[in-house]
Amino acid sequence: MNKKKMIxxxxxxxxxxxxxxxxxxxxxAVSHTVSNSPLxxxxxxxxxxxxxxxxxxxxxxxxxxSSDSTIYVYNSGWVxxxxxxxxxxxxxxxxxxxxxxxxxxxxxxxxxPLIPDNNLVNNIILGIHITYDVxxxxxxxxxxxxxxxxxxxxxxAFGVTQGSAEELYFSQVVNFQMLPGTNTDVHGxxxxxxxxxxxxxTETYFEDTSTYPYSDFYxxxxxxxxxxMVFYDDTVxxxxxNAAYSDLYLYxxxxxxxxxxxxxxxxxIGGGFGEINLYRxxxxxxxxxxxxxEVV
Amino acid sequence: MMKLLSRRLLTILVLTITxxxxxxxxxxxxxNNTYIYSQDIIGKSRKSYFDSxxxxxxxxxxxxEPEHFFxxxxxxxxxxxxxSTYYFExxxxxxxxxxxxxxxxxxxxxxTGQYPFVGSFEGNFYTISNFSVDGNGLQDIGVFGNLGxxxxxxxxxxxxxxxxxxxxxxxxxxxxxxxxxxxxxRATGYIVGHLNTLAVIxxxxxxxxTISSLSNADFNRSEYGLVGFNEYDDGNTVGSPxxxxxxxxxxISADDALAYAYTAYSSYNINGxxxxxxxxxxxxxxxxxxxxxxxxxLITDPDSNNDPAPLGTTNLVYLYDQLVADGYTIGAYGxxxxxxxxxxxxxxxxxSTNYQIxxxxxxxGFVSPTVGATFNAYSFDNAIFLYVRPTNNxxxxxDVTGTYGGGGDLSYLSxxxxxxxxxxxxxxxxxxxxxxxxxxxxxxxxxxQASNAFCAIQEDVDNPDPDTGEPVYKVVxxxxxxxxxxxLVAVTNGxxxxxxxxxxxxxxxxxxxxxxSLGNIDYINANQKxxxxxxxxxxxxxxxxxxxxxxxxxxxxxxxxxxxxxxxxVYYYDLYIDYSITDSSIFYFDIYNISNSTINIYINDVFDxxxxxxxxxxxxxxxxxxxxxx
Numbered sequence: 001m002n003k004k005k006m007i008x009x010x011x012x013x014x015x016x017x018x019x020x021x022x023x024x025x026x027x028x029a030v031s032h033t034v035s036n037s038p039l040x041x042x043x044x045x046x047x048x049x050x051x052x053x054x055x056x057x058x059x060x061x062x063x064x065x066s067s068d069s070t071i072y073v074y075n076s077g078w079v080x081x082x083x084x085x086x087x088x089x090x091x092x093x094x095x096x097x098x099x100x101x102x103x104x105x106x107x108x109x110x111x112x113p114l115i116p117d118n119n120l121v122n123n124i125i126l127g128i129h130i131t132y133d134v135x136x137x138x139x140x141x142x143x144x145x146x147x148x149x150x151x152x153x154x155x156x157a158f159g160v161t162q163g164s165a166e167e168l169y170f171s172q173v174v175n176f177q178m179l180p181g182t183n184t185d186v187h188g189x190x191x192x193x194x195x196x197x198x199x200x201x202t203e204t205y206f207e208d209t210s211t212y213p214y215s216d217f218y219x220x221x222x223x224x225x226x227x228x229m230v231f232y233d234d235t236v237x238x239x240x241x242n243a244a245y246s247d248l249y250l251y252x253x254x255x256x257x258x259x260x261x262x263x264x265x266x267x268x269i270g271g272g273f274g275e276i277n278l279y280r281x282x283x284x285x286x287x288x289x290x291x292x293x294e295v296v
Numbered sequence: 297m298m299k300l301l302s303r304r305l306l307t308i309l310v311l312t313i314t315x316x317x318x319x320x321x322x323x324x325x326x327x328n329n330t331y332i333y334s335q336d337i338i339g340k341s342r343k344s345y346f347d348s349x350x351x352x353x354x355x356x357x358x359x360x361e362p363e364h365f366f367x368x369x370x371x372x373x374x375x376x377x378x379x380s381t382y383y384f385e386x387x388x389x390x391x392x393x394x395x396x397x398x399x400x401x402x403x404x405x406x407x408t409g410q411y412p413f414v415g416s417f418e419g420n421f422y423t424i425s426n427f428s429v430d431g432n433g434l435q436d437i438g439v440f441g442n443l444g445x446x447x448x449x450x451x452x453x454x455x456x457x458x459x460x461x462x463x464x465x466x467x468x469x470x471x472x473x474x475x476x477x478x479x480x481x482r483a484t485g486y487i488v489g490h491l492n493t494l495a496v497i498x499x500x501x502x503x504x505x506t507i508s509s510l511s512n513a514d515f516n517r518s519e520y521g522l523v524g525f526n527e528y529d530d531g532n533t534v535g536s537p538x539x540x541x542x543x544x545x546x547x548i549s550a551d552d553a554l555a556y557a558y559t560a561y562s563s564y565n566i567n568g569x570x571x572x573x574x575x576x577x578x579x580x581x582x583x584x585x586x587x588x589x590x591x592x593x594l595i596t597d598p599d600s601n602n603d604p605a606p607l608g609t610t611n612l613v614y615l616y617d618q619l620v621a622d623g624y625t626i627g628a629y630g631x632x633x634x635x636x637x638x639x640x641x642x643x644x645x646x647x648s649t650n651y652q653i654x655x656x657x658x659x660x661g662f663v664s665p666t667v668g669a670t671f672n673a674y675s676f677d678n679a680i681f682l683y684v685r686p687t688n689n690x691x692x693x694x695d696v697t698g699t700y701g702g703g704g705d706l707s708y709l710s711x712x713x714x715x716x717x718x719x720x721x722x723x724x725x726x727x728x729x730x731x732x733x734x735x736x737x738x739x740x741x742x743x744x745q746a747s748n749a750f751c752a753i754q755e756d757v758d759n760p761d762p763d764t765g766e767p768v769y770k771v772v773x774x775x776x777x778x779x780x781x782x783x784l785v786a787v788t789n790g791x792x793x794x795x796x797x798x799x800x801x802x803x804x805x806x807x808x809x810x811x812x813s814l815g816n817i818d819y820i821n822a823n824q825k826x827x828x829x830x831x832x833x834x835x836x837x838x839x840x841x842x843x844x845x846x847x848x849x850x851x852x853x854x855x856x857x858x859x860x861x862x863x864x865x866v867y868y869y870d871l872y873i874d875y876s877i878t879d880s881s882i883f884y885f886d887i888y889n890i891s892n893s894t895i896n897i898y899i900n901d902v903f904d905x906x907x908x909x910x911x912x913x914x915x916x917x918x919x920x921x922x923x924x925x926x
């Protein structure tokens with residue numbers, strides 16, 4: 001083999017490796033920011049080796065697989081969901097040309113602008129179990145970011161919200177709460193069939209809004225806007241990934257911000273119970289876990 | 297050279313393909329990833345509250361889930377349906393125990409005094425079952441709280457509802473309204489709390505219902521069990537023994553009591569005065585002086601440590617109440633004087649065998665008061681007043697018997713003309729004047745009629761007496777159902793000597809016809825549903841009702857079960873009453889049983905008796921109760 005061949009072979013190997021790495025990363029990214037997650041979940045593959053997300057509603061438990069793009073619903077065992085909830089199909093039923101059977105996602109139960117009691121149980125609790133691998137204690141940041149591209153994709157898929165001049169987005173109406181992470185399964189994340197909704201919607205946890213305050217992207221005028229909200233930040237409030245453990249359990253409560261939601265809908269709803277149209281709030285939020293100092 | 301070039305071209309081609317594949321895969325992956333995001337969690341606003349429909353008669357709102365029924369109640373009480381008639385229809389039975397959300401297992405009463413239900417609810421003979429109605433803080437409490445005029449509720453089975461009715465004195469009463477006797481009490485019923493006169497309930501049947509008032513803390517009444525308040529009868533329960541009365545003013549016991557009063561309290565200040573004493577109102581010989589009434593005479597409270605009391609209210613007590621406390625009551629033959637029902641205005645001279653009133657007729661004598669004026673008995677000297685509550689029949693308010701002698705007549709002075717209209721400013725010149733109604737001969741019992749009353753009065757609920765806190769009554773005309781008809785018993789000759797005046801009332805036994813205003817409602821056994829569905833007209837109503845009126849410190853839970861007697865092949869009732877009373881008060885629980893079904897009564901889970909009687913009365917007190925058949 002001559003020198004040129006050696007150089008060419010070496011370059012070919014490098015290119016192949018690069019190609020492999022890129023392709024692998026791309027698929028890895030897909031597998032870790034899987035479809036149908038309650039939020040776009042972006043993880044750092046260098047630290048986080050796997051994750052599993054559970055969604056707890058008042059009645060149902062869903063699981064987002066970290067190995068494929070499937071939503072599972074717990075029904076005496078995990079079974080792939082054809083859709084999440086028959087009630088939610090109506091989110092599409094007035095969408096011309098759209099087959100409801102194609103829908104394959106999770107919809108928060110509707111926000112009721114007239115009956116506050118109906119809003120008591122329409123929130124969703126997101127539980128995330130992360131496994132990580134760090135040699136030394138490492139700071140972790142958890143940030144929710146409004147991602148316009150996701151919102152636009154939602155708009156393109158579903159169209160502009162009926163009756164609204166502009167599409168409405170989840171970030172406009174959502175309240176976030178987060179509980180402190182635990183390295184062990186304190187609440188029963190790994191207990192199959194255990195719905196943590198009633199456990200976590202108590203005065204001890206998410207109902208204690210003084211200890212676990214609401215966070216949102218918009219102020220009460222819907223004019224002031226922060227594109228991200230930080231739960232744990234490397235400078236403000238670092239969360240330490242303890243090197244002695246390899247598991248982290250985090251829980252988020254996603255609910256409607258009634259003030260902002262009423263404000264959003266105030267110009268759209270005529271006022272009477274019979275004049276309500278269906279308004280959709282499209283998903284436009286990415287939840288990011290990243291190692292201290294890294295940026296997305 | 298060509299061979300080398302071929303190898304290089306081949307290598308470049310492979311690398312290009314590899315790169316292309318790599319970029320394609322990566323691009324597809326991100327694109328796919330992005331696309332799928334659109335199907336992620338999204339929120340939405342509520343689109344509808346019912347399964348379908350627009351609420352018109354032709355396209356009613358369809359209800360087939362607990363949430364729909366919950367929404368109906370909630371929206372109704374928010375006033376969303378106010379001002380329009382909406383139509384609702386069940387398209388299937390609803391078992392609330394299967395509700396997707398526990399929240400929906402408890403509804404508000406449908407309709408309030410502020411927003412009565414004025415729509416139409418067609419049950420289609422489906423069943424709504426296993427739910428609670430939370431009436432706390434509301435006034436009209438039942439599955440339907442307030443059924444307004446022209447509302448319709450029909451063809452419905454209600455199974456195992458629990459009506460929670462625990463009012464509190466601290467409830468916001470801004471939108472409360474008057475029920476029986478002008479009280480702003482709660483009206484609790486299994487089907488409806490407040491039934492307006494022109495509302496229609498038809499073929500509505502209840503199975504195994506419960507009223508729970510175990511945390512009651514205010515005035516709370518059920519007029520018929522199934523219905524809390526029936527506007528048609530103004531809350532005067534048909535057949536209720538609570539409407540019965542028997543009051544008496546006889547000379548012997550009155551003279552005895554007043555003699556004691558003079559001996560014991562003649563030096564006590566009266567009516568809040570620092571100068572007047574009881575000796576100014578009452579003589580040692582038992583004469584009640586002009587300007588004073590036996591019922592309203594206040595003395596300084598003998599139990600107070602502040603005798604004599606200064607002007608004010610805190611240390612005053614009604615003389616008659618003090619006499620009763622001291623063991624001196626007025627009355628005879630098992631009936632008693634009651635200062636709320638009989639009043640005596642001086643000058644009346646009580647003696648050991650009779651009492652005398654001085655004649656006060658003529659242009660300067662009695663004059664009927666103007667409408668709207670405050671009624672004060674002491675403004676009418678030389679009279680006996682009888683305060684009689686209305687009944688369902690104004691021509692039969694009860695019986696009165698006067699035992700008297702002497703040369704004149706014992707008479708009512710009526711202020712009503714022949715049309716039944718009230719005449720203010722009327723006076724009675726002599727015994728032959730218009731409106732003088734003779735009692736008849738001594739000892740003869742007469743029927744009291746509203747048209748013979750002196751006037752009618754109604755409590756001014758917003759303005760009680762500032763000194764005593766007692767009710768103040770205003771004169772009303774014939775267009776108003778009063779709290780009391782006031783009968784003025786006068787003498788047409790001062791020589792009349794009265795031994796006794798007794799008046800009493802016992803309501804007639806009710807019949808099924810008396811309850812038609814309630815609609816076609818009943819308790820049934822679940823096994824009776826099929827027969828009713830097949831032929832609603834074939835069902836025979838049992839006309840089983842109950843009535844109670846509780847207040848603070850009185851707690852109650854009532855559960856009714858209708859069962860089949862396999863031996864006698866008839867239905868019977870199991871009536872479970874749990875109660876407690878934490879003070880010395882009492883309350884009555886009256887049962888109306890027109891069909892004379894057997895009613896097994898369980899009190900605090902202990903079987904008491906099985907009664908087939910048409911009227912059963914239970915008197916509850918702390919730690920004991922009496923079941924009787926009046």
